Amino acid sequence: MKRIAIDAMGGENAPQAIIEAVLRAKKELKDTQFILFGNEEEIKKYLKEEDSQIKLVNTTEVIADDEEPVKAIRRKKDSSMVRAAQAVKEGQADAILSLGNTGALLACGIFIIGRIKGVNRPGLMPTMPSKKGDQGFNIIDVGANAQSKPEYLVQWAEMANFYAKKIRNVKNPKVALLNNGAEYDKGDALHQEAYKLLKETDLNFIGNIEGNEIMTGKADVIVTDGFTGNAALKSIEGTASVILGMLKDALLNNGTKAKLGALLAKPALKALKSRFDTARYGGAVLLGVNAPVVKTHGRSDQRPIYYTLVQIDKMLDQNLIDLLKKQFSQE
Template identity: 55%
Template sequence: MKIAVDAMGGDHGPKTVIPGVERARDQFPDIEFLLYGDQTKIQQVIKNPQRLTVIATSQVIQDDEEPVKAVRRKKDASMVVAAQAVKAGEADAIFSAGSTGALLAAGLFIIGRIKGIDRPGLTPTLPDFRTGGQFNILDIGANADSKPEYLYQFAILGNYYAKNMRGITHPRIALLNNGTEPDKGNALHKAAYQLIAAEPSLNFIGNIEARELLNGRADVIVTDGFTGNAALKSIEGTALSILSLLKRTILNGGVKSKIGGALLKSSLGGMREQFDYSRYGGAVLLGLKAPVVKTHGTATPAAVYYTISQIHAMLAKNVIDDVVTYFSQNQLTRAPQKKD
């Protein structure tokens, strides 16, 4: 396996990316890495060059740049050249901690969509606190504006990913909405509900409210990118606020509280780990012809390692190749119409 790495992506670039890559390299002897970026900065961080090839590039796409323009203009950007390597068959997947919008643009314009998919959906794996399992949610930001057909395709993609990546025989598919009744929501969600419900290959359990995202009701939750991104950031913010509140309560609660906090230190550490969804890997742009996977710009080397572990599993299980085959054989270019 060969993975193309945008070594300049993220808040700290090679200083964070390379340690995570080296940990993954040591764990998986069947992976080779192509590292794209500033050659001097990358080599300064590398401790062991085994199975690491550095390809020098002269440009970096910043988070504040307009994604499409940046991808088109910066031909020698680390992310762009890495995507071109995947398109040319020189690498099997691309990893980046850089701009989400730019990675989406590079994936669409360089690597390309799977035939039959109108828009790729960005999906992370999140923890389920009730059962200790996980679930996928898509889209969480690749498409701020969506159509019912997009959400239908997200349901198909999420179902396939849950089956082939996570080993779930009949994934429970739910639609994120402002109520559980079938007629709830705006025009987009009402139409999407009808399309998804009419698809016989899906185990569709209906609408789900945001308050039930983390309670294990569904294996795949479908939403538009605007709503999904807001929901994800609400989860992140709530988790940070709870942990901060607990810490502040213990520190301001006197001697007894501090003693209790000391006794609970390991338990609170475990709680923090449960909230850290980066240990399940990065967010996958489902719907493209090769694995395109992103981790957060503030990711630690551990998060980089977990994301590469996820990519390794995707390649080992031929997840994307099988999706391409599935859509080419079934030609799901349009959603089915619900019969009266």
Template identity: 40%
Template sequence: MSSTPNATTVAVDAMGGDFGPEVTVPAAIEFLLKPHNKDHRIILVGLEEPIQTVLRTHGAKELLDSKRLAIHGASEVVAMDESPALALKRKKDSSMRVAINLVKEGVAQAAVSAGNTGALMATARFVLKTIKGIDRPAIISTMPCLDTSQTLHMLDLGANVDSTPEMLVQFAIMGSVLTRYVDKKESPRVALLNVGAEEIKGSEKVKMASQLLNESPLNYVGYIEADEIFNGKVDVIVCDGFEGNVALKASEGTAKMIMKVLKEEFKRNALTKLAGACAAPVFRSIQSRLDPRSHNGASLIGLNGIVVKSHGGTDQVGFEYAIQEARQQASRNVIGHISQEIEKVYSI
């Protein structure tokens, strides 16, 4: 392993997701072959035979010989429809559990899995525990913006459907820290998702959270409505996991619908050479902005370790983005900065 200060090791649950090693292993190889990732290392965790089979077809001998890529055996796999409680109790040698254990032991600085979300959250919380001052971890992810130069983080996207006002403040702190150190924004603008922009609107929980955020050192800018999520007006959007998951799934469904319509229109326009030539660049630009793969990788933030959840159905490109997200958080010590910020706010 490289001695470069920011060099990181990422433990990859190679068996997770709808496609397992067929996606995770090639994605890991492509990640390591990128010039800007030359100092980093990946440990593939899972059943050795299927991992080795895919490695042979992708010519990974040089990466294995240099020890930038390694295999760590695990004898069990958590199914996508398996009960999180049973997976936690019965599958202590699952690829998911072993990958997270490597983070706890300090062998890896981050873990990535495309496996069962509930099992991943339960296992990560059990093994790593939460940061002092954080009640529960949250799911945070980047969202697309109209201005591609802008970035947006949103949380919670489904981990907690009964968040208290105090938890919403904790989410805001974590989202602000992540944005500050990963996206290099000195004073991220934080907003609460609400049914209106006026102070009198919203549930009592949201109103209380807004009051607490106004008293905090964060750059809190007030409420934001769902139709403004993607306009780049703020850098961090905070919400309960129920509302966040609904907003996420609705936006994903809308993006899919738009892409389907655009593909149909592109085919029709492409019937004439001139129309096709004009439509192609526009189509590619829109496709790039809406491509969910480029936003793949939701973090289970608030734990004493970095765990990134990839979409189970993603392809190699999408999974590589999830690995990149884990690497960035590890390199920039997001966990340490969250601990410091929580201590400042709560004087713990």
């Protein structure tokens, strides 16, 4: 049986949204056990009856979003996040999910669960929607590393390429380097050297991609340094939120004709919303550590958490981490 350790106290809607997602997921994932770490009394408020697929582990501390990550995981040994990570390290669970402090979860992944031998730096990678359709794309790193080296970017591209094949079923992922121009000599020394190294790999490297092309579907995997990746991700999320809000306001608050237009356009708008539904893509994966470490947005309700549980289950089914270990041990 697969075992997912869950930080049940992380996120704005914890533990209710997390438990609702677990109750939904367990109906489909019959051979998976969900180990909930957190305040047992709070958790039991949302569990109507005992279930063999759900195990509770009582903890007394919670890492807050504004705490310094490394200090927090060292001081709060009985926090729901640290206890969940410790369970993975000790072989009592196979993966960890949290909606809590991102930096603390990354620290748990690197310092408690540990890096895969041969991986220089783990990278944080979400799957994002694109114009192309349901396929989406992966972008790595989006914030696990403030500073990067060219060889880090190559390893992130290799791991993301592997993920795209095994989890997203992309046969020959197109890999691109996020840069400020299409030419090979664009960007700073980091990106110029990364371009050269990526060109020498067996990856299906298609060259540079610019910021305005990120969501066009041109690439299946986009690799970048952690600073740029985080800025790009936040820009995408912020822009999408603003545009959708403005569109809704324009259609509903500009008189009868606008409302009639909104009614006529409803099927098209529904299809557009579905295509750019980020919840369906699950959480961001910390690639390069010894077990699946997955982060879902702190504001999530049960729906994106459910999809993240399905995502983790598939990673375990495909033995993704073991395959990555074998790949990097041969390099």
